[in-house]
Amino acid sequence: MKLHFTLETTSARAELDIEINQLVVAGWAGRDRAAIEHHIEELAAIGVPRPSTVPLFYRVSENSAVQADTIQSVGTESSGEVETFIFRAGEELYVSLASDHTDRKLESHSVALSKQICAKPIAKTAWPFAEVADHWDQLIIRSWIDENGAETLYQEGPLSSLRTPQDLIAGFTGGETVLPEKTGMICGTVGAIGGIRPSGRFTMELFDPVLNRSIRHSYTIETLPEVQ
Template structure:
């Protein structure tokens, strides 16, 4: 999937990247006790225990999109903000993406639920090396529109999640970087007030030291489920 990113690098202000491998890193929190508690909650709802923690879901790379308008089937899907790390020209970059997921299908298969929805990604990125030293201070947030009002849906620092280096090493069996053309989402924080669908989703990665943000918004059109 060919996508472009704007950067802060004057020498290379635009990246044209061919992402051929897309990984969704699930169960990416650092607190194993909290992860186990959440697994038990999901088991009570009929959602199977993951086979490993963290777990790396492969999703078709053509599911990546930078469009502001996307289509979903049925009304049971929702977005979640995640950092998105990818390799371009031997350099690791970070952006943000939404692991938009069909929650109804999730009870049947987490892997199928992730494949069923497109994955919106921002159109700008930073070099990972610029923020790696203070990665835990970065903040991810998202907002949804409810009753015509913008509502904070997610917010938290990346200190609660595994670092990209840790997740990359788990996926590559010890390598320190992703292969060229490989992109990975790196986990999310909890939804304020619980997971729920919304037709408008805005996400942000905020850098408090440099007072800058990566942002992206998208609107979903719901397609009718027919039998």
């Protein structure tokens, strides 16, 4: 799958084209056990079984990574989750933003299948990981949904609550410090404010308070009929 990013560095902008053939979703990626348990409980409230271990690394098809402004989903019971997106180009790591859009109805049957069935929207901007590595924990992820005619804050939290990319890469690779070539990883989320619920539009942001910059992306969800 080919993805195109505008690479924003502290000194310049450039265009970056990459190809991924392996897309990984890191689940249950909280650094704090209490935060993990909170996310497990909010999912259990909608019928999702507890994970066998934490973290887990779900493989989804690489063509589910999309940079479109609209995705399609069967039925009305899917929703987004804001997460950082780590990928490798050459010898360097980069960070962008993704939504682990998930079918919540199917999730109660199989978490792995619920992730596979939905597109994973990816932002169109990226930063060099080296520029944020020393203050990674201070970065903030947020999302908003459209609710009752207004944009409502849906998620917000610092990356200090989640495992670092280095930790997740080591967990996925069995101890290696470098993400495999042509691999992208979606790196975990924070809890939903007010509980998990669907929306026809999802907006997400990665905010760097140290360098005062953001990556943002919005997409709408077109609902396809669930034919019996």
